[in-house]
Amino acid sequence: MSEATKPQPQAKGEKTPISDTSYVGIDAILEQMRRKAMKQGFEFNVMVVGQSGLGKSTLMNTLFKSKVSRKSVQPNVEERIPKTVEIKSVSHDVEEKGVRMKLTVIDTPGFGDQINNENCWQPIMKFINDQYETYLQEEININRKKRIPDTRVHCCIYFIPPTGHCLRPLDVEFMRHLSKVVNIVPVIAKADTLTLEERDSFKKTIREELRANGIDVYPQKEFDEDAEDRMINDKIREMIPFAVVGSDQEYQVNGKRILGRKTKWGTIEVENIAHCEFAYLRDLLIRTHMQNIKDITCSIHYETYRVRRLNESNILFTSNPPDHPAPATPQPNGVAAHRSSVE
Amino acid sequence: MKVGVLTSSNDKDSEIKHIRSLSLAGHVGFDSLPDQLVNKSICQGFCFNILCIGETGIGKSTLMDTLFNTNFENFESSHFEPQVKLRAQTYDLQESNVRLRLTVVNTVGFGDQMNKQESYQPVVDYIDRQFESYLQEELKIKRSLHNYHDSRVHACLYFISPSGHSLKSLDLVTMKKLDSKVNIIPVIAKADTISKSELHKFKIKIMSELVSNGVQIYQFPLDDETVAKVNTTMNGHLPFAVVGSTEEVAVGNKMVKARQYPWGVVQVENENHCDFVKLREMLICVNMEDLREQTHTRHYELYRRCKLEELGFKDTDSECKPVSLQQTYEAKRQEFLVELQKREDEMRQMFVQRVKEKEAELKDAERELQGRFEQLKRLHAEEKAALEEKKRLLDEDQSSFGKRKAAAQLLQAQSLTANGKKDKDRKK
Numbered sequence A: 001m002s003e004a005t006k007p008q009p010q011a012k013g014e015k016t017p018i019s020d021t022s023y024v025g026i027d028a029i030l031e032q033m034r035r036k037a038m039k040q041g042f043e044f045n046v047m048v049v050g051q052s053g054l055g056k057s058t059l060m061n062t063l064f065k066s067k068v069s070r071k072s073v074q075p076n077v078e079e080r081i082p083k084t085v086e087i088k089s090v091s092h093d094v095e096e097k098g099v100r101m102k103l104t105v106i107d108t109p110g111f112g113d114q115i116n117n118e119n120c121w122q123p124i125m126k127f128i129n130d131q132y133e134t135y136l137q138e139e140i141n142i143n144r145k146k147r148i149p150d151t152r153v154h155c156c157i158y159f160i161p162p163t164g165h166c167l168r169p170l171d172v173e174f175m176r177h178l179s180k181v182v183n184i185v186p187v188i189a190k191a192d193t194l195t196l197e198e199r200d201s202f203k204k205t206i207r208e209e210l211r212a213n214g215i216d217v218y219p220q221k222e223f224d225e226d227a228e229d230r231m232i233n234d235k236i237r238e239m240i241p242f243a244v245v246g247s248d249q250e251y252q253v254n255g256k257r258i259l260g261r262k263t264k265w266g267t268i269e270v271e272n273i274a275h276c277e278f279a280y281l282r283d284l285l286i287r288t289h290m291q292n293i294k295d296i297t298c299s300i301h302y303e304t305y306r307v308r309r310l311n312e313s314n315i316l317f318t319s320n321p322p323d324h325p326a327p328a329t330p331q332p333n334g335v336a337a338h339r340s341s342v343e
Numbered sequence B: 001m002k003v004g005v006l007t008s009s010n011d012k013d014s015e016i017k018h019i020r021s022l023s024l025a026g027h028v029g030f031d032s033l034p035d036q037l038v039n040k041s042i043c044q045g046f047c048f049n050i051l052c053i054g055e056t057g058i059g060k061s062t063l064m065d066t067l068f069n070t071n072f073e074n075f076e077s078s079h080f081e082p083q084v085k086l087r088a089q090t091y092d093l094q095e096s097n098v099r100l101r102l103t104v105v106n107t108v109g110f111g112d113q114m115n116k117q118e119s120y121q122p123v124v125d126y127i128d129r130q131f132e133s134y135l136q137e138e139l140k141i142k143r144s145l146h147n148y149h150d151s152r153v154h155a156c157l158y159f160i161s162p163s164g165h166s167l168k169s170l171d172l173v174t175m176k177k178l179d180s181k182v183n184i185i186p187v188i189a190k191a192d193t194i195s196k197s198e199l200h201k202f203k204i205k206i207m208s209e210l211v212s213n214g215v216q217i218y219q220f221p222l223d224d225e226t227v228a229k230v231n232t233t234m235n236g237h238l239p240f241a242v243v244g245s246t247e248e249v250a251v252g253n254k255m256v257k258a259r260q261y262p263w264g265v266v267q268v269e270n271e272n273h274c275d276f277v278k279l280r281e282m283l284i285c286v287n288m289e290d291l292r293e294q295t296h297t298r299h300y301e302l303y304r305r306c307k308l309e310e311l312g313f314k315d316t317d318s319e320c321k322p323v324s325l326q327q328t329y330e331a332k333r334q335e336f337l338v339e340l341q342k343r344e345d346e347m348r349q350m351f352v353q354r355v356k357e358k359e360a361e362l363k364d365a366e367r368e369l370q371g372r373f374e375q376l377k378r379l380h381a382e383e384k385a386a387l388e389e390k391k392r393l394l395d396e397d398q399s400s401f402g403k404r405k406a407a408a409q410l411l412q413a414q415s416l417t418a419n420g421k422k423d424k425d426r427k428k
Helices: A028-040 A056-063 A122-139 A169-178 A196-212 A227-239 A278-288 A290-316 A331-342 B030-044 B060-068 B120-139 B169-178 B196-212 B225-237 B276-286 B288-310 B325-427
Strands: A042-049 A088-096 A099-107 A155-160 A183-188 A250-253 A256-263 A266-269 B020-022 B046-053 B085-095 B098-108 B155-160 B184-188 B248-251 B254-261 B264-267
Touching: A028 B030, A028 B098, A028 B276, A028 B288, A042 A056, A042 A122, A042 B030, A056 A099, A056 A155, A056 A278, A088 B030, A099 B030, A122 A169, A122 A290, A155 A169, A169 A183, A183 A196, A183 A278, A183 A290, A227 A278, A250 A266, A278 A290, A278 B030, A290 B030, B046 B060, B046 B120, B046 B288, B060 B098, B060 B155, B060 B276, B085 B120, B098 B120, B120 B169, B120 B288, B155 B169, B169 B184, B184 B196, B184 B276, B225 B276, B248 B264, B276 B288
Parallel strands: A042 A099, A042 A155, A088 B020, A155 A183, B046 B098, B046 B155, B155 B184
Antiparallel strands: A088 A099, A250 A256, A256 A266, B085 B098, B248 B254, B254 B264
């Protein structure tokens, strides 16, 4: 590396600047970081939640342009609706231009499919908390691994059926409970059944309902770091939930081969933003905000879980994680328990 | 062909994961992930902490000034420090869009004392303190690790004086104590006092002494192909012989950093004159991130493990079942409370005992006093009785005397009257 002998002009900031005469090389650390990141590889865990038949697996395959979903891995299993919500996760190593990523897609068959759907979000909540718990246990070990494997759910894509009216009670319940523990990205599934006007009014209704119920979906307003962030995220917030169409079949349109759905009245192009908002979703999830999603999971959701868990252990002297979220103010009960146990 | 196996979290015993590699049918876009990561780091800024150990006047501050091209407002230290001290100063530097928070820690008075046995201790204590405060932050319940100003020492430049012979025993002892706590990069200071051939021999001698004494200095990493070659070459040039200077001298038609002597000009950035450029390249341009990572994953983890084990925490208990930190903590807390209770009881008992003793003592004293009082009273009574007796005798005497006196007086009176009668009789 011969950068050291080339004199380069430096930017003068309010901080003590390096003088003009020669180059120190501090900004080479960016390159070092990049190298380290490429060597280590990345991890991304995404969960898809929605009723069966909404196109979750197809959307995942479309997003990652390969057969990442559970169904593609188990092609011969007959499709049956499970009696309870199951959690099935599949992992893949994907690579693009030297960047390696371990992608895990977590499927939740059975969600919302029973006659009685009360508390069907609970197994999902438990799974998410279990991942946090595993990470926490590994982190507080004496001899811990160099890189703790990250199985925490970074992002949860929630599929809203395209009724065109409003959110159903199940949707509201689910999002209300889970928006506090994981980043939720709501999408309108099978959006090719809505016209553009229907789509816009549906989205507006959904946004209002989310606001009315105090549900904070990704990107959360409170985690905006600075004005620039807020501006970018406000634009995104104007557009959620994204109306998406998924497809893993290619068709010939205007001489190009593109992903789409062919019907008798036309071909819906998945990546055409005039047709559906898949491209926006893909850009948000993968191209621009993936790191941010991971950071919010690590530093906010996980820390919240950790604080609650450590406080609980302190008070109740147990080491078993709770299956349900702790009561809002554990202190009064906890203190009483403490006193009685000491006596 | 490997087929992906589903893992269901409902049955934890079938946790085998075969992760299959997939090829993508098109451009997905996550190749921008490193860029996203880098952008985030630029917003956050970087942190780097260097510790400079060396004797007073060996050129530590000058080298730092030269390395980072700024004037760090240092002042000369005296040679009369009674103990080794460490002075840490933090600076915010910026180059293009990278902000660096640099902390330079210098030893003050190292090697000046007459008895240098304890010279390494303040340095070790400083490094441990930084690890400790990071550990404390990590163990807190409400913590903010991403905002935390990391003060752990990432690199330690050990300045060897250019004697040309070998390492001093102080150097060996200090480096041995530090090699498991920090990345040590030895440098030969004031290298313009050594000739080229002497330097070569000196370097070989130093490295062989380090190896024979088992001192683990920092080796530039060889696992990444892009930098493995240059790192291997540089590993062969250790320790770097450096010259520091912030003054500029005209050489040819350029102003360069150099030291001017009557016999010539030593140019700092000339690779034929000294290894300064190599040091800067290795320390900053190529391996800064690796230094930080080694500190975090190796030295800090070692410290953490030792510290927690010292406090009595284990990962598995006597039945080799995994024990959580929380359980151990609770067990220890109970133990501690029980111990406290025991001590309290003990103290109370001791107190009661002492009170009893004192009481007994006092009772004894009282009895003794009582005895003496009785004795005195008796004596007094006896004496009184004796005196009464004497008084009685005296009274008796007195009364008998009185009687005899009365009798005598009567007799006298009788005899007088008898005489008077006789006289009367004669007169008739």
